[in-house]
Amino acid sequence: MKKLKVAAPVATPALQRAQGTERSIAELAEATRRLTMRRVRDLLPGKIATKRLVLRAPIRGDVPDLMRLADNKAIAEKLARLPSPYTRADAVGFIEIFAQRADERPYAITLNEHLIGVIGLSFHDGRPPELGYWLGEPFWGKGFMTEAGRALIDAAHKTGHYQTIGARALADNAASLKVLEKLGFKRTGKARSEASATLGKPIVLLELQRPRWM
Numbered sequence: 001m002k003k004l005k006v007a008a009p010v011a012t013p014a015l016q017r018a019q020g021t022e023r024s025i026a027e028l029a030e031a032t033r034r035l036t037m038r039r040v041r042d043l044l045p046g047k048i049a050t051k052r053l054v055l056r057a058p059i060r061g062d063v064p065d066l067m068r069l070a071d072n073k074a075i076a077e078k079l080a081r082l083p084s085p086y087t088r089a090d091a092v093g094f095i096e097i098f099a100q101r102a103d104e105r106p107y108a109i110t111l112n113e114h115l116i117g118v119i120g121l122s123f124h125d126g127r128p129p130e131l132g133y134w135l136g137e138p139f140w141g142k143g144f145m146t147e148a149g150r151a152l153i154d155a156a157h158k159t160g161h162y163q164t165i166g167a168r169a170l171a172d173n174a175a176s177l178k179v180l181e182k183l184g185f186k187r188t189g190k191a192r193s194e195a196s197a198t199l200g201k202p203i204v205l206l207e208l209q210r211p212r213w214m
């Protein structure tokens, strides 16, 4: 039987134009998506004050405190994406690159103008923003994270834009689960961590709904 020859597509000017247009449309859609995410992110205030703390954008002056406090295995082992060991380059990268991303809104948690931890929201397509945090070990057990979390959630609710906030914690992270439950989060499911640092470990998924009166 005679074999049918399939002609290879010829890159005619018309085909090249069509491919170029397709690429431009995809790039435009991606730029629009990033802009929308940035707008949503920027609805959150630049600074949030609580009784004892101030939450504000991380700055270059935070590098020494970040290096001192974040370079701690007891923190890194609970988080999906905190480098360990934590170097000066990680601290600078966090401030100059990570904190500038359209889909991230981290706040330095400061006490007497010094960074003592980080809290923030991560934005994702098609699912609620997710709360994440860590606190330097010398400051654990004084109610600081509950105070910081409550303030950030209140600020998020006040924008009127976040109906649901998500969170996740390792199933054995009793302190973090306690903080989340004190903040009003409800357990919605279980999963296994897909992050390389905590791969395969059981995690608890939680959500917080904006109260109707806010």
Ligand SMILES: CC(C)(COP(=O)(O)OP(=O)(O)OC[C@H]1O[C@@H](n2cnc3c(N)ncnc32)[C@H](O)[C@@H]1OP(=O)(O)O)[C@@H](O)C(=O)NCCC(=O)NCCS
Pocket: 074, 075, 076, 078, 079, 133, 134, 135, 136, 139, 140, 141, 142, 143, 144, 145, 146, 147, 168, 169, 170, 173, 174, 175, 176, 178, 179
């Ligand atoms: C989790 C973390 C942020 C808590 O911060 P914190 O300021 O100490 O938290 P708070 O003091 O506001 O609240 C902690 C609560 O957990 C309780 N707790 C602490 N350790 C606990 C443990 N091992 N088992 C049970 N409860 C515990 C405290 O008693 C407190 O509850 P209470 O107010 O009813 O007494 C801090 O330990 C941390 O940064 N850990 C490492 C990083 C991390 O786990 N990040 C979260 C990832 S999901």
